[in-house]
Amino acid sequence: MTVTEVLTEDRIVDGLQPIRAHVLAVQLFHLFDSGLYDTLQRRGAATAAELASAHALHLERLTAFLSYLRNEGILVEADRGFALTPKAIEVHRLRGWYTMFIGGYARTFLALAGAMQAGAAAAGRDGGKVGVGANEISMTDTIPLACRLGVQYGARRILDLGCGSGLYLIELCKALPDAQAWGVEPSRGGYEAAQRLVADRGLASRIRLSCTSAQAFVRSDVDYDADFAVVAFVLQEILGQDGEAAVMSFLDATFDRFPNLRLLALEVDYQVNNPRIMRHGLGAAFYNPYYLLHPFTDQRLESSSYWKALFVRCGLYTISTETIDPLTDSTGLVVGFVLTRKAPL
Numbered sequence: 001m002t003v004t005e006v007l008t009e010d011r012i013v014d015g016l017q018p019i020r021a022h023v024l025a026v027q028l029f030h031l032f033d034s035g036l037y038d039t040l041q042r043r044g045a046a047t048a049a050e051l052a053s054a055h056a057l058h059l060e061r062l063t064a065f066l067s068y069l070r071n072e073g074i075l076v077e078a079d080r081g082f083a084l085t086p087k088a089i090e091v092h093r094l095r096g097w098y099t100m101f102i103g104g105y106a107r108t109f110l111a112l113a114g115a116m117q118a119g120a121a122a123a124g125r126d127g128g129k130v131g132v133g134a135n136e137i138s139m140t141d142t143i144p145l146a147c148r149l150g151v152q153y154g155a156r157r158i159l160d161l162g163c164g165s166g167l168y169l170i171e172l173c174k175a176l177p178d179a180q181a182w183g184v185e186p187s188r189g190g191y192e193a194a195q196r197l198v199a200d201r202g203l204a205s206r207i208r209l210s211c212t213s214a215q216a217f218v219r220s221d222v223d224y225d226a227d228f229a230v231v232a233f234v235l236q237e238i239l240g241q242d243g244e245a246a247v248m249s250f251l252d253a254t255f256d257r258f259p260n261l262r263l264l265a266l267e268v269d270y271q272v273n274n275p276r277i278m279r280h281g282l283g284a285a286f287y288n289p290y291y292l293l294h295p296f297t298d299q300r301l302e303s304s305s306y307w308k309a310l311f312v313r314c315g316l317y318t319i320s321t322e323t324i325d326p327l328t329d330s331t332g333l334v335v336g337f338v339l340t341r342k343a344p345l
């Protein structure tokens with residue numbers, strides 16, 4: 001007779017931590033995405049009844065949600081109602097990661113087993129939330145890089161292919177007051193978010209937007225003479241969706257259409273089997289789940305050396321290779337290639 005080992009409470013608590021973290025991540029996303037965070041920030045504190053009335057919510061369910069967040073130390077409850085804790089304010093600074101990983105990809109993670117079956121289609125995602133979240137993350141690293149390069153090159157006609165919610169365009173226009181910009185975004189949710197943001201910032205006269213793919217845009221007959229373009233984390237989409245020949249033909253068409261272009265191509269170096277990177281704090285917290293989702297969503301990450309060789313095969317020159325501020329990411333995995341068709345002088 002075998003004696004069943006007792007599953008003691010401490011082991012149960014330990015084993016439940018991933019579930020606790022999963023539920024908390026999803027509820028933080030809802031707190032931010034529902035607008036409740038913004039209302040609490042604006043008002044300082046509010047009762048469940050006040051929040052239910054302001055957001056047209058079901059009082060009993062909202063109360064359960066707020067109580068849960070209080071018990072996790074995200075909210076505090078006092079006489080005037082619920083208020084944000086310092087922990088909530090700190091985690092809100094990472095809102096973009098929640099928008100992308102939870103709003104954009106939570107459904108993907110839940111669909112992995114089905115999508116792993118031989119012959120299965122890719123798992124779904126919310127493309128709009130992916131674009132919006134990626135842009136919010138980019139505010140911390142690649143948008144400052146794009147602005148620095150745009151200013152250095154004196155850009156006047158900017159193009160962002162796969163622009164998400166348009167934050168690159170907005171920040172580039174702020175940094176370059178004489179510049180015009182054009183954003184291209186195929187997901188309807190991302191495109192509409194960009195339209196709203198551009199209008200809110202009063203930049204509709206300087207920034208135009210198209211809801212289409214990068215490939216279709218560069219082959220269209222739009223009357224626009226771009227001199228500086230960004231294609232940030234989008235070559236990996238074209239590679240996954242349509243293959244290497246499609247990426248090469250897209251780059252050819254881009255430089256045929258805009259021969260004097262400087263193109264900033266940003267990609268994440270694919271280092272999933274590099275233990276030094278994968279044991280790094282950001283390697284485990286961000287890149288491991290980030291690497292996981294790509295093959296499930298028809299995206300293909302590649303190494304920096306793969307991209308460099310591909311650009312050479314396209315007859316392009318990499319005039320500069322850029323990395324982002326190591327204060328925010330010291331892995332060196334985010335790489336920006338500045339490409340031209342003309343040989344550097």
Ligand SMILES: C[S@@+](CC[C@H](N)C(=O)[O-])C[C@H]1O[C@@H](n2cnc3c(N)ncnc32)[C@H](O)[C@@H]1O
Binds near residue numbers: 132184185214234
């Ligand atoms: C990871 S997000 C990056 C967004 C933004 N470029 C950034 O760096 O924050 C990838 C974006 O590419 C868009 N996308 C996907 N396929 C595309 C294509 N064929 N042409 C242009 N954009 C595409 C997605 O909708 C999404 O907004």
